[in-house]
Amino acid sequence: MILFIFLFFIGYYSYKHKPNANSFREFILTSKETNSPSTSSPSTSQDLFKFFNKLLVGQPSVPEFKIDDYYCFNVVSFKDGTATYVGFLDKWYLWSKIEVIGSSGRGDRLFGRKKKGSATEMQVIEGLAYSDKEAAIKAKGKKDYHKAAKSFLSAAKQFKKVGDDSNLLEAANSLEALEKAASIYENSDRQSTRAARVYEILAEQYKKTNSTQHNLEKALKMHRKSAELFELDGDGRFLFSLTSQAELSAEIGYYEQAISLFDNIIILSANDSILSFKVKSHVFLQCLCIIALGDWVRLEKRFQQCIEEYPSFADSRECAFINKLIVSKNSCDPSGFATACKEYDQLTTLSSWQTHILLVAKKYLEVEDLR
Known part of the structure; x- marks a missing residue:
């Protein structure tokens, strides 16, 4: 018993x-x-749109x-x-x-160290992508745009993992659908901040998708929309969206647009006790855009103005670097110009678009030196 x-x-x-x-x-x-x-590590963002952050870090x-x-x-x-x-x-x-079994004939464990690109793994990912896409379409039909947006973004990420042409096209279509969902949020007075966040996510996704000129243009458009909505709501993230817009404008080659944006960013940052330390970086990028236009007279004028108005810039490595470039240009010294670039890059790595601007400026200086 x-x-x-x-x-x-x-x-x-x-x-x-x-x-x-x-x-x-x-x-x-x-x-x-x-x-x-x-x-990747989980996002630390506490936005209302946490599910997007989880998708972005590759859950x-x-x-x-x-x-x-x-x-x-x-x-x-x-x-x-x-x-x-x-x-x-x-x-x-x-x-x-x-x-x-992968293409090399060795066993790949399902949840251990997976061999990237195995046929079975790609089939599973592609199946999940189509499942997410179907869920998004159903949610959209029921006007559940919150769920639709989440599913479309998940589908886009899965399609991009597969990577072939047809799936990259599916990824692009999913991002376009997500953009439509964001526009619906935008038209709702209570959802404009959420729409701004979705546009920011879209911008980052477009920048990651092959980085073609078309996708960078789309990303720039998304950053612009995000900045406008954050500003409308008085949200502090406005400045970060504006900065992303300015930096991407410079990367694409819209230098005048970037210069104008940096004017606003520098003033806003200087008046913010927490973000004032970024002024030197913003001034530096603005100066690079002026160099890209080949207007050294304008550069010297702006450079002196920033030294007088922003002490944090005057005492920075960025200021010393720009000054060396101006001195090299005025003395027609391409070797000194190259040395200044090399020394700066050793401590602060220049991005590809920044390096391109400086290389072009150096070539023009070499031509002047030959004359």
Whole structure:
């Protein structure tokens, strides 16, 4: 009798502490994040749009599975037959696993160090992408734009992982759908801040998608929309969106536009006790844009003005660097110009567009030197 009561108690306890499907998803995602050296750290942003941040840092997805209930425990099997897990007393345990064979003939584990680009892995990712896209379309039909936006962005990320032409096109289509969702938010008085955040996310995604001129133009448009909406709401993120817009304008080659934007950014930053330390960087980038236009007279005038108005710039490495460039230009010294660039780059790495501007300026200086 006592044994029966004991067994009944054990069975009841096991039944009450049987893990469910949600705990299995959490278990798999945690396992993947722990074992994958390439997984990014979670975003620290506390925006209302947290789910977008999770998608942006590459939160993994769980392959399709079925769960069988055996009263005291559950058994989960992936539908592709690659693994089976047993859930007992609030925990999950691996029961069996079939290794996936990649193109090199070596086994790639499903949730260990996966060999990027294996056929099975790409098929799973592509399937998840189409599933997200279908969920987005359904949500859009029900006018659940919050869910639709989330699913479209997830689909775009999955399609880009596959990487072939057709899937990159699907990714682009998903981003366009997300842009439409953002425009719907924009037209709602209560959702304008959310729309601004979505536009910022879109800008970053467009910049990552092959970085073609078309995509950079789209990213610039998204930054512009985001800045306008943040400013309209009096949101402090306006300055960050404006800065992204100015830097991307300079990268694309819209130097006058970037110079004008930096004028506003420098004034706003100088009047902010927390962001005033960024003034030297903004002045430096503005000076580079003026150099790109080849207007050295304008550069000297702006340079002297910033030294007088912004002490933090006057005492900076950026100021010393720009001064060396001006001196080299006035003395027609391409060697001194190159040395100044090299010394600065050793401590603060110049980006590709910044390097391009300085290389072009140096070539013009060399031509003048030959004359």
